[in-house]
Amino acid sequence: KNQVEQSPQSLIILEGKNCTLQCNYTVSPFSNLRWYKQDTGRGPVSLTIMTFSENTKSNGRYTATLDADTKQSSLHITASQLSDSASYICVVSGQAGTALIFGKGTTLSVSS
């Protein structure tokens, strides 16, 4: 069964600290993996997208990694800011024409 699991479910960190969110998937065949940020009451916004051949991709203070062999991905946030407080969702795309598989997300709270 195609699944995407994220950990931790929630995380609280102090402003300025770094953190890493994890995503494991069992989707096969695999097309690409995306990380989205979803603010409360808003739609998801794309942070990164990686294909099978890509190991890392950065978007400002966000760096995503992908290990297609172990089917694991991580999202590292550097020097966190209060505005980083949101839900971070890992989404995996299988073969063309199939629906995206969503993780349940990690809720990040950055406090001052």
Next chain:
Amino acid sequence: GAVVSQHPSRVICKSGTSVKIECRSLDFQATTMFWYRQFPKQSLMLMATSNEGSKATYEQGVEKDKFLINHASLTLSTLTVTSAHPEDSSFYICSAREGASGGAGSTQYFGPGTRLLVL
């Protein structure tokens, strides 16, 4: 990046009434649009896939007669919740796909969501 808008952003209605939510791709043509529903602290759940000019494909368990989807143009899809009940209260999010299906060149852009509260 591409922009997808939704209208209204929130709506409160009485039980038994119908509510229409619009989803527009503002700067690209979207052959395919998707409708999701999200309950508090839950992930997005796909309700249906809408292709321009054809009938929508509904996910298992989603009542097509209750959630009417129309995708009349390449930039507009609508979701109508008919005879809404309190259990239909949720956050409805649309997305539009730009580019070929499934490949790395295709990206789904999400709308800002519509909060529906049925009293």
